[in-house]
Amino acid sequence: MLKTTTLTLRKLKGVRPIVAVTAYDTPTARFADAAGVDLLLVGDSVGNVMLGFDSTVPVTLDMMVHHTGAVARANTQALVAADVPFAEAHFDFERVLASCQRLMQVGGAAAVKVEATSAQASLIARLVEAGVPVWGHVGLKPQQIHTLGKYRKFGSTPEEAEGLLDDARALEAAGCFALLLEMTDPAVAARVTAAVSIPTIGIGSGPEVDGQILVSADLLGMTTGYVPGFVRTFADVGAGMTRGFTAYAEAVRQRTFPEPPGADTSESSR
Ligand code: KIV
Numbered sequence: 001m002l003k004t005t006t007l008t009l010r011k012l013k014g015v016r017p018i019v020a021v022t023a024y025d026t027p028t029a030r031f032a033d034a035a036g037v038d039l040l041l042v043g044d045s046v047g048n049v050m051l052g053f054d055s056t057v058p059v060t061l062d063m064m065v066h067h068t069g070a071v072a073r074a075n076t077q078a079l080v081a082a083d084v085p086f087a088e089a090h091f092d093f094e095r096v097l098a099s100c101q102r103l104m105q106v107g108g109a110a111a112v113k114v115e116a117t118s119a120q121a122s123l124i125a126r127l128v129e130a131g132v133p134v135w136g137h138v139g140l141k142p143q144q145i146h147t148l149g150k151y152r153k154f155g156s157t158p159e160e161a162e163g164l165l166d167d168a169r170a171l172e173a174a175g176c177f178a179l180l181l182e183m184t185d186p187a188v189a190a191r192v193t194a195a196v197s198i199p200t201i202g203i204g205s206g207p208e209v210d211g212q213i214l215v216s217a218d219l220l221g222m223t224t225g226y227v228p229g230f231v232r233t234f235a236d237v238g239a240g241m242t243r244g245f246t247a248y249a250e251a252v253r254q255r256t257f258p259e260p261p262g263a264d265t266s267e268s269s270r
Contacts, residue, residue, distance in 0.1 A: 004038055004079040006111055006133045006177035012038070013199040018178075018211025020201055021219065024050050024067045028216055029074035037078050039201070041113060041213060042068045044083040044143070048225075049217045055145045059085045061099050065107045072108025081135055082109035086143045089114045093126050100132045113180060115141040117163075118170030128175030136171035138164055138192075139205065140183035153204075155188035164188055165195055172196045180213065181205040204230040 012018050020039035023029040024046040032040060046067050047053040068082040082103040089096055103109045111133035116124060124134050139154045155161045165188075168179055178199045181189045186206025193200045193209050202209035214231060217223045221236040251257035 001077050003110075004077055006079065009039065009079065009199055010177055013197070013210045018199055018201055020211055020213035021216045022046075022049070022213070023071045023074075023216055025070045026074045029071040029076050029078075029080075032216065033074065033076035033078050038211070039213070040071055040076060040078045040080050042071050042080065042082040042107075042109065043113075043215070044085045045215055049215055049223065056083075056142045057086045057145065059083075061085055061088060061102060065102050068103055068107030068109050079110050080108065081111040081113050081133075082107055084112050084114045089116065089120060089123070093123055096123060097127060097130055097132070100127060100130075104132065111135055111177065113137050115143050116171060117167045121170040121174040124171065124174040124176060134174075134176050135178045135180060136168075136174075136176040137180040137182065138167045138171070138184070139181045139189075142182070151183065153183045153185060155185035161185065161188045161191070165192060168192045168196050168200075172198050178210075181209060204228060 009018055018039060019037050020041060021032050021037050022043040022045055023032055023040045024042060029040055042064065044056040044059040044064065046063065047056045047059040051063070053059065064082055064085050068080070072080050084099060084103070088099045100112050103112055113135040114120065114124065115137040117138070124136065127134055140151060142151065145151065155164050164184060171179060176198060178201055179192070179196065181192060181200050181202045182204060184192070184202065184205040186208060189200065189202055189205040190208035199210035201211040201213050203213050218227050218231040219234045221233045222238045248257070
């Protein structure tokens with residue numbers, strides 16, 4: 001099995017769209033990999049999607065290492081990238097490097113994603129020099145929710161559009177292997193995509209980017225709370241789960257499960 005690398009992804013720019021999803025556990029990583037997904041992000045969205053928090057802010061490095069390990073142990077062909085969680089990328093270089101080291105050495109990630117602006121370009125250049133592949137994240141940066149006040153689209157004013165282009169160019173120059181554009185005005189996302197030679201992967205940023213990423217629970221119909229308007233539900237796994245739990249509950253209550261003694265064919269349990 002040939003592993004997807006950051007180089008593989010870079011070579012896909014202009015060839016075909018890159019397919020990325022989030023994963024936080026081993027089975028999801030395996031199912032996504034079997035479907036041919038190129039890139040698995042252990043996103044800090046694990047906080048809202050899996051852990052019951054109302055933002056990504058409470059997600060710690062320990063939590064990220066824990067979930068990255070679960071995804072990395074799926075041993076996928078897809079490249080596994082892990083989010084550097086809230087505030088971590090704003091400490092000094094030694095601490096940021098140590099955080100990335102844990103995500104890669106203990107967690108098993110092959111790359112990290114950093115919510116960044118041009119202000120972090122020199123820090124990112126040093127990480128890249130140390131052997132840490134960095135995926136830069138621009139546009140809406142959910143870790144900023146408490147300073148933003150609400151999640152919103154970015155790049156709608158000329159100043160914001162120019163700022164995004166500057167950030168994208170600076171992060172490319174710093175050595176990022178790709179850029180994630182979240183909730184970026186589609187016309188600006190197209191300009192950024194044309195302006196950089198590394199792939200852009202969009203979420204809520206329109207079609208004129210080099211790839212798309214969605215939160216797996218959103219695209220699988222498993223999100224119980226708010227789902228952004230740009231999401232398409234490709235399967236209703238949530239409804240399938242409810243059906244399964246309902247059938248199980250009914251079978252237990254009606255004593256049709258388990259089988260009567262003698263009829264049980266299973267020989268071992270976990
Ligand atoms: O953490 C996450 O899920 C993200 C999304 C934008 C893909 O960064």
